Amino acid sequence: MNLPNTITFSRLLGIPFLLYGLYNPTIQAKWICLIIFLIAALTDWLDGYLARKLNQITDLGKFLDPLVDKLLVLAPLLVLVEIGKIPAWGVFIILARELAIAGWRVNQTTITGANIWGKLKTISQIIAISLLIVPLSGIWTTAAVIAFWISVILTIVSGIIYLIPVKTSIE
Secondary structure, eight states: OOOHHHHHHHHHHHHHHHHHTTOOHHHHHHHHHHHHHHHHHHHHHHHHHHHHTTTOOOOOHHHHHHHHHHHHHHHHHHHHHHHTTOHHHHHHHHHHHHHHHHHHTTTTTSOOOHHHHHHHHHHHHHHHHHHHHHHHTTHHHHHHHHHHHHHHHHHHHHHHHHSSSSOOOOO
């Protein structure tokens, strides 16, 4: 376990606190959840940066990082469904895409990193979850729901692009 993989694994430790806080209806709990979620999201960038900078990219990291990312996104989304902030079928689309990509990756001989669409999907999910967690009202509630649906659309698009084989031209 190198430093980047340790940071990746440590993101898992925030999930129980995040889930516990999301069930607490106080404003303070929501802000604490937002902070926990954003710190975990930022460490996703940090572990990748360190892995590249320290030349510590490993197959374990390539496997563990996207898995932890999915858990960090899906765990709060499931609670947000349960407390009635978003519909389950939108989260099902996200879950289905993630399972499809994970299943597809099992048969690959090499594990590739995320492309720009995968990164946009992840960023949009982080923004949507953040807006859904933060205790704001009025226009922000509408913005949060719109951000959620944008993330669902980007999830679909990135999944399709990931699964379409790249055509190479022979000259």
